[in-house]
Amino acid sequence: MVVLFIMVLGFSVIGINLSSGNNATEHQRAARDIVSALRYARGMALMTHKETTVTFDLNENNYTVANRDKVFAIPETIKVTVVTAQSQLTEKNKGSIRFFGDGSSTGGRVSLKRGENVWKIDINWLTGQIELENK
Secondary structure, eight states: OOOHHHHHHHHHHHHHHHHHHHHHHHHHHHHHHHHHHHHHHHHHHHHHHHHHHEEEEETTTTTEEOOOOOOOEEEEEEEEEEEEEEGGGTTTTTTEEEEESOOBOOOEEEHHHHHTTEEEOOOOOOOOEEEEOOO
8 A cells, every 4th residue: 555655656746747847848949939930030031131020919928920920829828028129119018029131130138937947039139140048
């Protein structure tokens, strides 16, 4: 009976650890998806020599890429903050990162926070380079 209890307790601990790992993976995946969208937008701006934006709607916890109809959802458990140029704040709780035809951008930072774990995406205004960092 004691051995069976210990086994059940052990499996429940493993289940808790696996579910928290899924949350961490989901958080990292959301950050990488946003980085991919930003890099796509920069690439499109460079190829077409036209401005391209990635717009974040913090009320709905999603983002869109200019010239694409798809709305990309961010899990509700992740708190998103966007720091961007004042000119890119279109509405309350909506902001964009804009990329120009020469590869530069308006610059900014997108932070994704879940609990104590924070992923930061920095966009360099001069070069348009995008960096992902876990803090």
